[in-house]
Amino acid sequence: MDASFWILQILNGLTLGSLLFLVASGFTLIFGLMRIANLTHGALYLLGGYLALSVVRAGQSYWLAVVVAIVSIAILGVTIERIFLRRLRGQTLAEVLITVGIGFIIADFCLMIWGGDPLTIPIPPLISGTVELFGVSYPRFRLVTLGVGVVLAIGLWFLQYRTRVGAIVRAGVDDGEMVSALGINLPVVLTGVFMLGAGLAGLAGAIGGNFLSLYRGGDREILLFGLVVVIIGGMGSLEGAVVGSLLVGLVDAFGKALVPDFAYFTLFGPMVIMLAIRPWGIFGRKE
Amino acid sequence: MRWVKYGFIALLIAFLLIAPFILGPFYLRVVTEILIWGVLAMAINIMSGYTGLAPFGQAGIFGIAAYVVGYMTVKAGYPQIYLTAPAGILGSTLVAALFGAIAIRTTGLYFLMITLAEGMIVWGLAFRWDKVTGAENGLRGIHRPEFLSQFSTYYYVVVAVVALLIYAIYRVIKSPFGLTLQGIREGERRMRALGYNVSLHKFIAFVLAGFFSGVAGVLYVYYNNFVSPASVEFARSAEELLMVILGGSGTFWGPMVGSVVITTVRHQVSLFTDRWLMILGIIYVLTILVAPGGLVRGFKQLTDWLAARWAKAKAPGPVSGSEVGQAE
Numbered sequence: 365m366d367a368s369f370w371i372l373q374i375l376n377g378l379t380l381g382s383l384l385f386l387v388a389s390g391f392t393l394i395f396g397l398m399r400i401a402n403l404t405h406g407a408l409y410l411l412g413g414y415l416a417l418s419v420v421r422a423g424q425s426y427w428l429a430v431v432v433a434i435v436s437i438a439i440l441g442v443t444i445e446r447i448f449l450r451r452l453r454g455q456t457l458a459e460v461l462i463t464v465g466i467g468f469i470i471a472d473f474c475l476m477i478w479g480g481d482p483l484t485i486p487i488p489p490l491i492s493g494t495v496e497l498f499g500v501s502y503p504r505f506r507l508v509t510l511g512v513g514v515v516l517a518i519g520l521w522f523l524q525y526r527t528r529v530g531a532i533v534r535a536g537v538d539d540g541e542m543v544s545a546l547g548i549n550l551p552v553v554l555t556g557v558f559m560l561g562a563g564l565a566g567l568a569g570a571i572g573g574n575f576l577s578l579y580r581g582g583d584r585e586i587l588l589f590g591l592v593v594v595i596i597g598g599m600g601s602l603e604g605a606v607v608g609s610l611l612v613g614l615v616d617a618f619g620k621a622l623v624p625d626f627a628y629f630t631l632f633g634p635m636v637i638m639l640a641i642r643p644w645g646i647f648g649r650k651e
Numbered sequence: 652m653r654w655v656k657y658g659f660i661a662l663l664i665a666f667l668l669i670a671p672f673i674l675g676p677f678y679l680r681v682v683t684e685i686l687i688w689g690v691l692a693m694a695i696n697i698m699s700g701y702t703g704l705a706p707f708g709q710a711g712i713f714g715i716a717a718y719v720v721g722y723m724t725v726k727a728g729y730p731q732i733y734l735t736a737p738a739g740i741l742g743s744t745l746v747a748a749l750f751g752a753i754a755i756r757t758t759g760l761y762f763l764m765i766t767l768a769e770g771m772i773v774w775g776l777a778f779r780w781d782k783v784t785g786a787e788n789g790l791r792g793i794h795r796p797e798f799l800s801q802f803s804t805y806y807y808v809v810v811a812v813v814a815l816l817i818y819a820i821y822r823v824i825k826s827p828f829g830l831t832l833q834g835i836r837e838g839e840r841r842m843r844a845l846g847y848n849v850s851l852h853k854f855i856a857f858v859l860a861g862f863f864s865g866v867a868g869v870l871y872v873y874y875n876n877f878v879s880p881a882s883v884e885f886a887r888s889a890e891e892l893l894m895v896i897l898g899g900s901g902t903f904w905g906p907m908v909g910s911v912v913i914t915t916v917r918h919q920v921s922l923f924t925d926r927w928l929m930i931l932g933i934i935y936v937l938t939i940l941v942a943p944g945g946l947v948r949g950f951k952q953l954t955d956w957l958a959a960r961w962a963k964a965k966a967p968g969p970v971s972g973s974e975v976g977q978a979e
Contacts, residue, residue, distance in 0.1 A: 401760050401764055403767075448936070451940075456759055457763075458939050458943055461893075461939050464935060465932040465934075465935025466935075468889070470932075471935060476926065476929075585886070591767065597762070599760075599761070634766065639765060643756045
């Protein structure tokens with residue numbers, strides 16, 4: 365176990381963490397404002413990935429594929445919110461259950477169209493191949509993912525804490541009625557947040573479709589990772605999503621390298637400890 | 652109404668007893684599955700319906716029993732049913748105690764997400780822990796002991812055990828303990844103020860549900876002779892939860908009614924398409940939008956309405972206020 369092992373695993377952890385952040389940030393954004401546990405999130409991720417794959421297969425560029433994934437999943441998200449979730453507003457269990465059902469429909473649709481075998485989205489030479497970094501050669505695309513994660517984390521932080529929209533969203537979390545009474549059209553804000561959250565799932569799918577590849581059950585796996593991240597970090601908290609995803613990414617990387625049989629235990633260990641000490645997570649608020 | 656109810660139950664028992672003689676092997680297996688999935692759904696209902704905490708990972712707890720039996724039979728060399736069955740049930744109960752201790756500290760969405768993650772831990776282990784669980788291939792060749800090898804014999808065992816479980820669940824729900832659970836569902840703070848140990852009640856309810864799920868798991872694994880990650884995955888938990896809600900969460904027979912509908916539909920559908928998951932999703936969406944209260948409540952409303960009409964036709968005269976003056 366020399367230095368290059370540690371560097372490699374730390375890089376693996378950071379890059380996986382950054383992909384997880386893309387997934388978890390969308391989930392936590394929706395949860396924070398709307399108190400909806402959107403269990404379609406994994407299926408939206410998977411569908412985003414497959415759509416991007418089809419765009420690339422049709423001979424278009426990867427960049428266009430990413431845009432298509434983001435936009436189409438965002439539109440799908442808005443559709444789900446407008447048609448189904450809006451009429452169940454406030455009924456916690458019904459909201460979750462309907463996202464479970466819609467998630468199954470989307471996941472099975474993916475299986476029907478693209479099959480269950482692992483597929484990988486091809487990426488352009490500009491971001492493929494490897495680079496030398498601290499004496500290890502490392503896939504360039506993973507580093508790009510890390511960059512995207514960092515940029516997005518800063519962007520979302522800026523949006524939430526330094527813009528008027530962010531202020532409205534934060535106010536909506538605290539007291540939706542009061543925000544409405546001040547003349548702000550809260551339903552539009554809610555739809556916008558849902559669109560952003562779903563779009564992030566689409567982006568994550570387009571990236572994860574190369575990083576982890578796309579396969580049957582990929583929706584569950586990514587949803588599970590996302591859940592662990594938000595449970596550790598605190599549901600609804602952006603900071604929690606950052607810390608949680610880095611933690612989960614690193615723990616998973618080292619777990620897989622050191623005790624491959626028990627990688628799942630190492631993943632859930634921190635979650636169980638967190639639940640025992642602070643069930644609402646590091647940055648979450650006690651209800 | 653009471654006579655109708657008892658008559659119905661008597662008919663049901665009679666049907667279950669003669670089923671092996673009138674049903675072909677395919678439908679006898681369907682009936683067996685209905686009973687096993689139904690009793691698992693009834694166990695979930697203790698939590699979701701009577702305590703007000705919907706568990707999203709019960710298939711994981713159910714699966715522990717199935718995997719313990721499978722492991723002991725296929726890998727460890729202790730295939731005796733008097734060892735495997737208690738060990739399996741004990742395994743489920745212990746895991747339920749562990750999961751419950753963590754989950755019951757939270758309520759609402761948090762409870763739901765934590766139980767979801769807990770169920771997925773079991774799935775993850777089943778999927779990855781090759782040495783014990785056989786990973787994707789699962790554990791095959793979990794045969795019943797000699798005296799149960801005939802399927803029709805085993806069918807009667809399932810009927811008997813499920814009947815016992817239903818009776819046990821009935822006693823739990825009708826007991827002061829069960830009423831306390833319903834009190835917690837209606838107003839947790841009030842129950843706490845009245846001096847009830849709310850956490851302890853929730854914990855015991857969770858463990859009891861785990862125990863019943865474990866028995867269902869043992870029944871299932873000896874029925875199926877095989878256990879794989881598909882038996883413990885989220886879709887399984889979600890399907891069980893749908894049975895509870897479709898039948899009527901918080902009604903005693905609802906989950907079993909839900910199992911009759913869902914299990915039958917699944918077997919019929921799987922004869923000509925692989926798209927069960929999509930159909931499950933559609934039933935989910937429709938149930939939530941159209942019948943969130945469940946079939947049993949809908950049926951009761953219908954019979955109450957019919958009974959009221961019948962009573963009115965039989966004895967015309969002053970009836971309830973709103974109906975006075977209505978045109979016949």
